[in-house]
Amino acid sequence: MPHRALGPFSVSAVGYGASILSLPEGPQRTPEEAIATVHAALDAGITLIDTADVYAPSWDTVGHNERLIAEALGSWSGDASRVVVATKGGLVRTMDGRWSRNGSYRHLRSAVEASLTNLGRDVIDVYQWHRPDRWQVFADVIESFKILQMEGLIRAVGLSNVISDEIEIAIELLGPNGLASVQNQFSPTYRCSFPELELCRENKVAFLSWSPLGGAATARQLASEVPPFATVAERHGVSPARVAVAWALAQGEHVIPLVGASRPETIRDSAAGAELELTEEDLEMLGGHTDQRIPSRSSAS
Ligand SMILES: NC(=O)c1ccc[n+]([C@@H]2O[C@H](COP(=O)([O-])OP(=O)(O)OC[C@H]3O[C@@H](n4cnc5c(N)ncnc54)[C@H](OP(=O)(O)O)[C@@H]3O)[C@@H](O)[C@H]2O)c1
Numbered sequence: 001m002p003h004r005a006l007g008p009f010s011v012s013a014v015g016y017g018a019s020i021l022s023l024p025e026g027p028q029r030t031p032e033e034a035i036a037t038v039h040a041a042l043d044a045g046i047t048l049i050d051t052a053d054v055y056a057p058s059w060d061t062v063g064h065n066e067r068l069i070a071e072a073l074g075s076w077s078g079d080a081s082r083v084v085v086a087t088k089g090g091l092v093r094t095m096d097g098r099w100s101r102n103g104s105y106r107h108l109r110s111a112v113e114a115s116l117t118n119l120g121r122d123v124i125d126v127y128q129w130h131r132p133d134r135w136q137v138f139a140d141v142i143e144s145f146k147i148l149q150m151e152g153l154i155r156a157v158g159l160s161n162v163i164s165d166e167i168e169i170a171i172e173l174l175g176p177n178g179l180a181s182v183q184n185q186f187s188p189t190y191r192c193s194f195p196e197l198e199l200c201r202e203n204k205v206a207f208l209s210w211s212p213l214g215g216a217a218t219a220r221q222l223a224s225e226v227p228p229f230a231t232v233a234e235r236h237g238v239s240p241a242r243v244a245v246a247w248a249l250a251q252g253e254h255v256i257p258l259v260g261a262s263r264p265e266t267i268r269d270s271a272a273g274a275e276l277e278l279t280e281e282d283l284e285m286l287g288g289h290t291d292q293r294i295p296s297r298s299s300a301s
Contacts (some may be wrong), residue, residue, distance in 0.1 A: 001013060001014070001044070001045030001046065001047075001271065001274050001275075002274055002275075003047075004206065004253065004254070004255075004256050005204075005206060005254070006048065006084065006086075006126065006156070006180055006181055006206040006208075006256065007126065007155075007156035007157075007158075007177070007180025007181065007206065008155065008156055008180070009048075009084045009125065009126075009156070009180075011047050011048035011084050011256065012045055012046045012047045012048055012271075012274070013249055013256060013274045014046060014245055014249075014256070014257055014259060014270065014271050014273060014274045015046065015048035015049065015050055015086075015208065015256050015257065015258040015259070016038070016041040016046045016048070016049050016050070016258065016259060016260075016261070016267060017049075017050045017210065017211075017258035017259060017260040018038065018049055018050065018051050018055065018065050018068065018069055018260070019050075019051070019052065019055040019065060019260060020216065020260040020261065020262045021034040021037065021038075021055075021065060021068055021262060022055045022056050022057060022064045022065035022068065023055060023056075023057070024057050024058065026216075026262060027216075027262045029262050029263075031068070031071075033262070033263075034068055034072075034262070035068070035071060035072045035075065036264055037261060037262055037263060037264050037267055038068070038069065038072035038073075038076075039072060039075075039076055039264075040264030040265075040267050040268055041261070041267045041271065042072075042073075042076050042078055042080075042083065043078070043268075044267065044268050044271035044272070045271060045274075046267075046271055047082055047083050047084060048083075048084050048086065048256065048258075049069055049083060049084070049085050049086070050086045050087075050183070050208065050210075050258045051065045051066050051069050051085065051086070051087045051088075052065065052066075052087055052088035052089075052091070052128075052130055053066060053087065053088065053089055053091075053111055053114060053115050053118070054088075054091045054092065054093050054099065054130070056093065058093070059093035059094060059095050059097070060095075062092075062093055062114075063114060063115070063117075063118040066087055066115055066118035066119050067118045067119075069085060069119065070118060070119050070120045070121075073085075074120070084125045084126065085119060085121070085124070085125050085126075086125060086126035086127075086128060086158060086181070086183075086208075087115050087119065087124055087126070087127060087128070088127070088128040088129070088130035088158075088160060088183075089107075089108050089111035089112060089115065089127065089128075089129070089130060090102060090103050090107070090108060090111070090129045090130045090131060090132075090133060090141075091130040091131055092107070101130075101131055101132070101133040101134075101135075102133060103129065103132065103133030103135075103136040103141040103144075104133075104136065104144075105141075105144040105147070108141075108144050108145075108148065109144075109148070112124065112127065112148055112153050112154060113153075115127075116153065123152060123153060123154065123155055124153065124154045124155065125155050125156065126154075126155065126156045126157075126158050126180055126181060127145070127148065127153075127154035127155075127156070127157060127158065128157075128158035128159060128160050128181065128183055129141060129145065129157075129158070129159050129160060129162075130160050130161070131160060131161040132161065132162060132166060138166055138169055139169055139173060142157075142169065142170050142173045142174065143173065145157045145174075146173070146174065156180035156181070157170075157174060157178065157179060157180055158179070158180050158181035158182065158183060158208070159179065159181070159182050159183070160182070160183040160184065160210070161183075161184060161185075162182060162184065162196065163195075163196065164195050164196055164199050167179070167182055167196060167199050167200070167203075167205070168199070171203055171205070177204075179203070179205050180205070180206060181205060181206040181207070181208050181256075182196055182200050182205055182206070182207055182208070183207075183208040183209075183210055183258070184196050184197075184207070184208075184209070184210065185209070185210050185211055186207070186209035186210070186212065186248065186251075186255075187209065187211055187212050187213060187214040187215075187218070187244065187248075188213075188214060188222065188225075188226045188229055188244050188247065188286070189214040189218050189222075189225055189226060190211070190214065191287075193209075197251060197252065197255065200254055201252050201254050204254065205254065206254050206255075206256055207252070207254050207255045207256070208256050208257075208258050209248050209255060209256070209257045209258065210258055211260070212244060212245065212248050212257035212258065212259055213241050213244050213245075213259065213260075213270075214244075215260075216260070219241060222240040222241060222244060223240045226240075228285045228286050228287070229243050229244060229247075229286065231285060232278070232282045232285060232286060235282065236276060236282075238272075238276060239269055241259075241266070241269060241270050241273070242269055242270060242272055242273040242276055243273070243276065243278070243282075243286070244257075244273070245257050245259060245270050245271075245273025245274065245276070246273045246274075246276040246277070246278050247278065247283070247286050249273070249274065250278055250283055257273075259271075259273075
């Protein structure tokens, strides 16, 4: 598995996004099946796992996904110390089932402490602001992340679901190499994060593409939703999902797709996308990162 830079870390070019193992709309795998999937990701050479405190079946099980990752890393036969875990804070789940935002220092501080406990770690490798809280001044929240970093609770700072102006503010406030990553939606069916992807390239910030297969519903029918992916997959004798992973990686050395999977066979297949070399002809057929948003049924979390 080739590696790419993520702030101070070198991680596998393909990351594993674990949310599908905890969210209520997911396929509801047993804990054994879930852990087998994480182990398969690690065995395939993946050394970056993306999680979040709010990835949980319900409001009162927040931390579920982080605890699952800790358990999977603890029971894995390989060297878990080489695995970078990126988690997120700044979203909350309410009793009535809604997702809300809280970017206050008070909330982030207690969320970090809870994530450290859930993950069984002394420091969080990459702590990402899950989604900007429009009730807060953006720069103030970045200052809160700086404090968390100075306190030694988090190693690297990441942002998620942000626009170019916000990335620029964070880069200015955090200083050279201060912003490790931006995690935005980007897939064959959702290409409008092009400006943020480009800005990250210019500033040597890792761009973590979320739902890189378009989310669970789209992933099942990628071939029919975006037919060129089926054509190129046939050319290479591989799955359209594997082509989607290779296509994401081809967008730049700073792009790291975070593939979600709830089965060992699917994460193994997608991880192999890191080894798939697409030709110029393939890439021309698949199209680049354009400003055009191709409608999909995937939902954001
Ligand atoms: N920051 C944010 O706001 C945000 C929002 C959404 C997602 N994310 C991140 O992105 C990660 C991935 O997102 P996602 O799970 O929504 O979407 P995704 O990775 O685009 O799609 C996941 C689906 O792809 C299927 N799949 C994976 N590899 C496959 C293969 N080789 N062949 C066929 N199907 C394959 C999986 O099927 P099986 O279940 O059958 O394995 C699963 O249903 C999340 O875990 C999270 O880390 C972040």
